[in-house]
Amino acid sequence: MNNRDTNRVLIVDDDPLFLMMLEQFLVNQGYAVFKADSGVQAVSIFKEYLPDAVLLDGDLPDISGVEVCQQIKQLPEGHHIPVIMVTAMNDESFIDQSFHSGSSDYITKPIHWAVLKNRLSYLLQVKETTSALQISEARKSAILNSTADGIITVSPLGKVIDINPSARQIFDLPEDDTDLLLHRYLPSFQELLAILPGSNNISRTKAIRFNRKNPEGELFPIEVSCSRIMHSSQELYSLTVRDISDRIAHEEAMKLASSVFNNTSEAIVITDDKNVIRSVNPAFCKITGFAEEEVIGESPALLSSGRHAKEFYDQMWKQLQTEGSWQGEIWNRRKSGELYPEWLSINTVRNSETNDVLRYIGLFSDITQRKKYEEDIWYQANYDALTDLPNRTLFSAKLKEAIVRQKQEGRPFALMFIDLDRFKEVNDTLGHSYGDLLLLEAARRLQKIAGPENLVARLGGDEFTALIDQKYTVQQLEKIAERIVSELRKPFVLNGQELSYISGSIGITFCPGDATDMETLLKHADMAMYRAKEAGRNTYRFYTEEMNSHALHRIRLEEELRYAIEHKEFILFYQPKLDLTSNDIHSVEALIRWQHRTKGLIPPIEFIPFAEETGLINEIGEQILDIACKQLQQWQQKSSPVEKIALNISSCQLDKPEQFFSGLEDRLNRYGLRRDQIKLEITEHLLMGKDDNVIAQLHHQRQSGLSVAIDDFGTGYSSLSYLQVFPLDELKIDQSFIRNLSENSKNKTLVQAIITMGHALNMSVIAEGVENQEQMDFLIDNGCDQAQGYLLSKPLPAEALDNWLADNFCRN
Known part of the structure; x- marks a missing residue:
């Protein structure tokens, strides 16, 4: 029930005094009061404020109280609102009209206030209770009508009292077929009662399942539960009916899923x-x-x-x-x-x-x-059963991939065709078992040389191929081919029998240089291989004549360099360095020359790069170091002004710094020289990429007195950070800056900057390639420390340098 503080009452009377008294009384009782002095006003206030009760005078100036009551009751919000007639008229006719219009009670004037208080309170309670019952009934009706379960109410005699829409839908019942429900579609009423567990417990229920036919004659499973209910002291039975077709299907599916899940x-x-x-x-x-x-x-x-x-x-x-x-x-x-x-x-x-x-x-x-299993099948289809190398099938696929990759990414590659020389003789004389052993060993050697990054395949018989990634230079490819030739020329020991007459002939072609399709590349490589055989076997040939010529040149050059090393054909020329402060000569730069037995004097540019590529530079460097130290000892013995020699060092020589400096130490001791009499000149390019071990070795050598200069400074390789990392004593300005000094103002600015920077880093600065006095004067004016070049002297043999020094300088 609503609290009285919240109940609102509309009072209607045309007597102002009575209206005031009535208002005062109701306010004292805790009601909220709305007043009207006419029928029309009363209806308007009701619509606006929707009061909980109305106290209505029967005799109003405009319309009667009976008519006002009728209008209120006709409103959707007013039919449940209690209306009490409060009037002086008490004749039977008016009383009948009042109740017929919908009033809930009738009180005559003068008012008995206690009666009014209790009647109003009672009517408001009835209103609240009625509203609650209506809501409850509406809720129950909504539940019954919306639930998917069929709900059937049955009397003790088995008569259907009520049935909800879901029950009718389950059994597809028409409106007039309700009485036949228990007889046609459900078990007998007594059978249903039998499932109740006890007659004295009205709350317990039990369910049974059974199959019934629908109107189309199809069987479907239903589940019925029965419970006792009490209604107005009458015992009734409530049947809950469910079509469990979907549930059974779901249960079967779950059983099947569980079986699948577990098995x-x-x-x-x-x-x-x-x-x-x-x-x-x-x-x-x-x-x-x-x-x-x-x-x-x-x-x-x-x-x-x-x-x-x-x-x-x-x-x-x-x-x-x-x-x-x-x-x-x-x-x-x-x-x-x-x-x-x-x-x-x-x-x-x-x-x-x-x-x-x-x-x-x-x-x-x-x-x-x-x-x-798949890998075994694939392996058998793509690999040679004897050598375990890729066979023709896999090689062809890889070659096609390489061609596509070259077209898409621009990555060139080389193809080598390798054939064993005199293999047929092994098969004919020793049998196929020896031939197989030879192929196995040849395959092993080829794989070892090519490395894991390149593909070696056996096409069949004694024919092998190799796909070589063109990250290698042509010179490196030649070295690979030379190694293959060398390895295949080594004796093969098969079952204790040595075969020393086996060798290999190799044809080499390039993609895209020679061809861009598989058939042509293979044809070119095969033709080049036969050229190698025609050339006497045990060699290699490139498909292009130009490359063949270059390869032959390199082969001859390497042979001649090895001869030169063995017969000590390398000599040194010396170019003096002028101290621009004292105008004295105290040091020279040693420059290598090759005194070829037939070609005469060969400058270093024609053989040093190749010697570095082949690694022969280390052996040449050992000889040059020995020649220079021995010459310095001789100058020392005859009191020559030359006290120091600068030696040019290749980056290859510092790949193994401990070995190089150990060799230098041996020669210093052998010829009685000090460390400060040797200066190592290294190029800017050599500084790039050397590891911490090389830097540590150079620092150690410098601390022991050895001097280090950076040669050809400014030619584009250096980073200023290297000047701080490496232990450098001297900067040599490249001759390209000096040569154009008089013609190019930018060169002057650069040379000035290099001199200033060198001095700021506590390094001596020397200019090379000085050829005229104007260049010399500029260097002197800008504080350059030393100079060398043809203005002073070209590089000279030791004896010619001695004569030059005697003619131009004395020791002091």
Whole structure:
């Protein structure tokens, strides 16, 4: 019931005094009061404020109280509102009219206030109770009409009292067929009563299942539960009927799913939306080695093999989010630590209404055996059974890939065709078993030389091919070919028998230089290989004549350099360095020349780069170091003004710094020289890329007295940071800056800057290539420390330098 503080009462009377008294009384009782002095005003106030009760005078100046009551009761909001007639008229006719118009009570004037108080309170309580009952009935009716269950109310005699729409729909009953329901579609009434567990407990229910036919004659399962209810002291029975066709179908599906889940050979793992494992089947445990209790609550990441990059899993999850599923091959790890391949399918289960992820379902199978079988089949189809090298099939595929890659990415490559010389003689004289052993050993040697980054294949018989990535220079390719020729020329020992007459002939062609299709490339390589055989075997030939000529030149050059090293054909010329402060000569730069036995004097530019490529520079460097130290000892013995020699060092010589400096130390000791009498000149290019060990060795040597100069400074390789990292004593300004000094103002500025920078770094600065007095004057004016060049002297042999010094300088 509403609290009196909240109840609102409309009072209607045309007597102002009575209206005031009535208002005062009701306010004192805790009511909220609205007043009207006419019928029309009363109806208007009612519509606006919707009071909880109306006290209405029967005799109003405009319309009668009976008419006002009728208008209020006709309103949707007014039919349940109590109206009390408060009037001085008490004749029987008016009383009848009042109650017929819908008034709830009748009080005559003068008012008995206690009676009014109690009647108004009672009517408001009745109103509240009636409203609550109406709401309850409406709610029950809504439930009965909206539930999917059929609800049937039956009397103790089995008569259907009420039936809801769902029951009619379940049995497809027309409106007039209700009485036949129990007889046609349900068990007998007594059978239904028998399922009640006890006659004294009205709250307990029990259900039975049975099949019935619908009007079309089709059987369908239903479930009926029966319970006793009391209504107005009368015992009734409530039957709840359910069509359980869908439920039974769902139960059967769940049984089937459970059977599949527990008996399938495929592993199943179910995770929640946070990817936490909630369920696994027996196959999962069998494949992974984990027990169910070990993985529940864990992430599937505990199976991770570590073989896949983060990007692999990122792509997997991206596809799961966008497409709802993912499948593919993945490597995982068993509990034992063993890695294994599996074929995995993952599906995302989402809420059909909100689209939120509910769970992920993963199914996978161990494909170890399948992959091994597939790999075995693939290997047999693509690899040579004897040598385990790629066969013609795989080689052709790889060659096509290389051609496509070259066209798309511009990556050239070389193709080598290798044929064993005199292989047929082995088969004819010693038998095929020896021929097989020879092929095995030849394949091993070829693979060792080519390395894992290049492909070696056996096409058949004694024919091999090699795909060489063109990250190698032509010179490096020649070295690879030379190594192959050398290795195949070495004796083969087969079953204790040495074969020393086997060799190899190689044809080399390039893509795209010679051809861009497989057939032409193979034809060119084959033609070049036969050219090698025509040239006497045991050699290699390029398909292009130009390359052949170049390769032959390099072969001859290497042979002649080795001869020169063996016969000590290298000599030194010396160019003096002028001290621009004292105008004295104290040091010279040693410059190598090759005194060829037939070609005469060869400058270093024609052989030093090749010597560096082939590694012969180290042997040449050892000879030059010995010649220079010996010459310095001789000058020292005859009191020559030359006290120091500068030696040019190749970057190759510092690849093994301990070995180089050990050789230098030996010669200093042998010829009685000090460390400060030797200056090493290294180019800017040499500074690039040397490791910390080289830097540490140079620092150690400098601390021991050895001087280090940077040669050809300014030619574009250096970074100023190297000038701080390397222990340098001297900067040599490249002659290209000095040569154009008088013609190019920028060169003057650069030379000035180099001199200033060198001095700021506590280094001496020397200019090379000084050829005229104008250049010399500029260097002196700008504080350059030393100079060398043809203005002073060209490089001279030791004896000619001695004569030059005697003619132009004395010791002091």
